[in-house]
Amino acid sequence: MNKKFDFYFDFISPYSYLAHKQIDQIKKKTNIEVIYKPILLGGLHKLSGITPHAFIPSKSKYMIKDCKIISEKFNIPFKFNSYFPINSISIMRGVFFAEEKKKLYEYINAFFDAYWKQGLNLSENKNIESVLNSISINNNEFNKFISNERIKNKLKEETNIAYDKGVFGAPSFIINNKLFWGQDRIEFVLKEINK
Amino acid sequence: MNKKFDFYFDFISPYSYLAHKQIDQIKKKTNIEVIYKPILLGGLHKLSGITPHAFIPSKSKYMIKDCKIISEKFNIPFKFNSYFPINSISIMRGVFFAEEKKKLYEYINAFFDAYWKQGLNLSENKNIESVLNSISINNNEFNKFISNERIKNKLKEETNIAYDKGVFGAPSFIINNKLFWGQDRIEFVLKEINK
Numbered sequence: 001m002n003k004k005f006d007f008y009f010d011f012i013s014p015y016s017y018l019a020h021k022q023i024d025q026i027k028k029k030t031n032i033e034v035i036y037k038p039i040l041l042g043g044l045h046k047l048s049g050i051t052p053h054a055f056i057p058s059k060s061k062y063m064i065k066d067c068k069i070i071s072e073k074f075n076i077p078f079k080f081n082s083y084f085p086i087n088s089i090s091i092m093r094g095v096f097f098a099e100e101k102k103k104l105y106e107y108i109n110a111f112f113d114a115y116w117k118q119g120l121n122l123s124e125n126k127n128i129e130s131v132l133n134s135i136s137i138n139n140n141e142f143n144k145f146i147s148n149e150r151i152k153n154k155l156k157e158e159t160n161i162a163y164d165k166g167v168f169g170a171p172s173f174i175i176n177n178k179l180f181w182g183q184d185r186i187e188f189v190l191k192e193i194n195k
Numbered sequence: 196m197n198k199k200f201d202f203y204f205d206f207i208s209p210y211s212y213l214a215h216k217q218i219d220q221i222k223k224k225t226n227i228e229v230i231y232k233p234i235l236l237g238g239l240h241k242l243s244g245i246t247p248h249a250f251i252p253s254k255s256k257y258m259i260k261d262c263k264i265i266s267e268k269f270n271i272p273f274k275f276n277s278y279f280p281i282n283s284i285s286i287m288r289g290v291f292f293a294e295e296k297k298k299l300y301e302y303i304n305a306f307f308d309a310y311w312k313q314g315l316n317l318s319e320n321k322n323i324e325s326v327l328n329s330i331s332i333n334n335n336e337f338n339k340f341i342s343n344e345r346i347k348n349k350l351k352e353e354t355n356i357a358y359d360k361g362v363f364g365a366p367s368f369i370i371n372n373k374l375f376w377g378q379d380r381i382e383f384v385l386k387e388i389n390k
Contacts (some may be wrong), residue, residue, distance in 0.1 A: 058361055
């Protein structure tokens with residue numbers, strides 16, 4: 001049986017991208033199973049009473065450099081997106097579509113890459129469509145799916161559930177009911193896995 | 196010539212304590228010089244528009260566990276202070292007194308230990324006095340010094356200067372005009388030192 005942990009993420013979060021890539025590197029060496037948990041970071045921040053990095057000028061400026069040194073440390077291709085921040089709600093809802101289509105990992109990886117490696121403006125529909133095309137997901141079917149009330153509510157619910165578990169930021173990880181926050185805490189997640 | 200970096204800290208910050216102890220460990224192995232930069236974290240947060248961890252329930256709850264696992268990783272004696280948060284302004288102003296008395300390191304280490312190792316309530320004068328006694332600093336002289344307008348302004352100015360340099364939290368480090376934030380970024384400070 002594989003060892004599992006929950007990975008809470010939002011495409012809008014550069015640190016979630018850096019976590020995703022580190023987890024991919026670990027997966028190559030270790031048998032772990034990642035339970036991908038899409039949440040809306042904006043909603044989580046609102047629930048928690050946190051002002052996002054992006055809206056604090058000094059923190060925002062620092063974050064760009066910080067992400068760069070972390071990407072270099074782990075040899076992760078990375079470019080801070082010049083269209084940051086955007087509203088990620090559509091592509092986060094789309095995670096549930098990819099899940100139903102059995103393309104969960106492909107979808108997550110493609111959208112993380114599109115935003116944090118290729119630097120696409122994912123607030124434009126044509127760019128979302130091109131990412132969907134690259135993983136053979138039908139754009140019309142996708143749009144219909146993510147406009148469904150059930151799906152809209154599902155993302156809200158997942159975000160609320162995460163908040164109730166103590167999650168207040170992304171990336172976050174839960175293993176053995178223990179919460180870890182930040183890509184720099186992955187080492188502790190692994191320690192917990194190997195207990 | 197020793198390699199130097201600036202270390203911005205406030206006794207109120209558990210991560211500043213954890214940084215201080217890691218830096219002490221590094222000092223034993225490497226020739227580095229630390230320029231201690233007292234700042235008022237509350238003031239810095241206000242200038243930056245940041246709500247402190249302590250006032251965000253989910254973050255605050257997480258921080259206690261997070262500090263514990265970090266202290267264990269580095270074998271640092273640590274106890275989350277049950278009198279947290281307090282107003283650290285008096286003991287932060289006192290850093291300048293210790294500097295004049297050539298007891299800067301002793302003072303910093305004693306107050307960090309008092310708050311994050313011994314768990315003293317440092318909002319009580321009698322506890323501050325007992326820490327001062329332990330490093331042979333006269334309490335009356337100390338109180339007179341920290342009530343001086345010049346010293347009050349100095350801490351404000353140092354905080355403003357830090358903010359102007361991009362500092363928005365503690366611990367922060369500046370080396371070669373590069374800013375690093377958080378005890379988990381010390382590895383990058385060392386990398387920069389050894390360039």
